[in-house]
Amino acid sequence: MQAVNFFSLTHEGLRSFFAVLGEKPFRATQVMKWVYHHGVIELDLMTDLSKDLRNQLADILVFELPTIESEQVSNDGTIKWLIRVDEKNCIETVFIPEIDRGTLCVSSQVGCALDCSFCSTGKQGFGRNLTLSEIISQVWIANRNLGYFGQRNRIITNVVMMGMGEPLLNFDNVTKAMDLMKDDLGFGLSTKRVTLSTAGVVPAIDKLANTTRVSLAVSLHAPNNPLRDTLVPINRSFPIEKLLDACRRYSETNNGDPITFEYVMLANINDSKENAHELGRLLRGFPAKINLIPFNPFPGSGYTCSSRPDLDRFREILMEYGLITITRKTRGDDIDAACGQLVGQVVAKARRHQMNAETGIR
Secondary structure (H helix, E strand, O other), rough: OOOOOHOOOHHHHHHHHHHHOOOOOOHHHHHHHHHOOOOOHHHHOOOOOOHHHHHHHHHOOOOOOEEEEEEEEEEOEEEEEEEEEEOOEEEEEEEEEEEOOOEEEOOOOOOOOOOOOOOOHHHHOOOEEEEEHHHHHHHHHHHHHHHHOOOOOOOEEEEEEOOOOHHHHHHHHHHHHHHHHOOOOOOOHHHHHHHEEEEHHHHHHHHHHHHOOOOOEEOOOOOOOEEEEEHHHHHHHHHEEEEEHHHHHHHHHHOOOOOEEEEEOOOOOOOOOHHHHHHHHOOOOEEEEEEEEEEEOOOOOOOOOHHHHHHHHHHHHHHHHHEEEOOOOOHHHHOOOOOOOOOEOOOOEEEOOOOHHHHHHH
16 A cells, blocks of 8 residues: 555545554544644554554555744744745745634645735745645644644634635635544534635635535625726626625525625725725625725735724724624734735746636636
């Protein structure tokens, strides 16, 4: 049997692996607990496995992880890891500590092909999709480096697929990884504590609703199609009306759970009173929460962040429409770890999104 990387296997995949060896399914339970609960990746330390089985596994089950190239710590405690996934490419993973939670921002692709105009990641172009092992390894590595393994209190309470890339364009690997995050034998996170953020790949939102249950966040950033076409080019394929219909279907499938709409605040672009009223009318009565995100600058962006008075006024108008609206606190901007600033190291294969047979993006 050819050697298999443990981190490339789902729960069911590991059970099948042991079945091929003639072993009972509980072997998968034992190994998953060692790896995901205790942080043990050395077979010799998995003492509830027989010595003969450990010797057999030594040749066919490996525990290969990406390597950390660098770690940066912000003045506010945010941590950013630059993680090497192959000889040419690195991705970034960010941990954001708060009093009542710890949020890990996980990447799904090397770079991004969607080219949103205000996002530094998109300016890097697109390299490739991350594998299942490269996605779930980010959570394991962060837990190890934060000292979670062996501790009773969970340090990472929430995972958000909001790092580099469009998660729904790496659908299979991302959904398998999120299932491992939620699995009791994995990281045991609740459904509401795993969030996927998308720029609006409509067919994949419908597919997600029928595949796994997680919280959904949508990068909206504009209240009308002409403006969103400029800021979020995928809107040309899936305009706001189709996107909101898909979000409504997703919410209905998930017991009416609200959708979080992300809205980056760009001075004199999308932050006027008229924009706020238009957004209020658009989302009024929708099961929605709105996150207003102060724009985080990067070289050559051409944008500046809305002033605090303009941001506060925008929020007040939305609340007049009965919409739950919060202003996201900027974290990690001094180490370029804030929203829209992740760049990694990307050997780009594409600069803009191209036609995809499954998603219909053009």
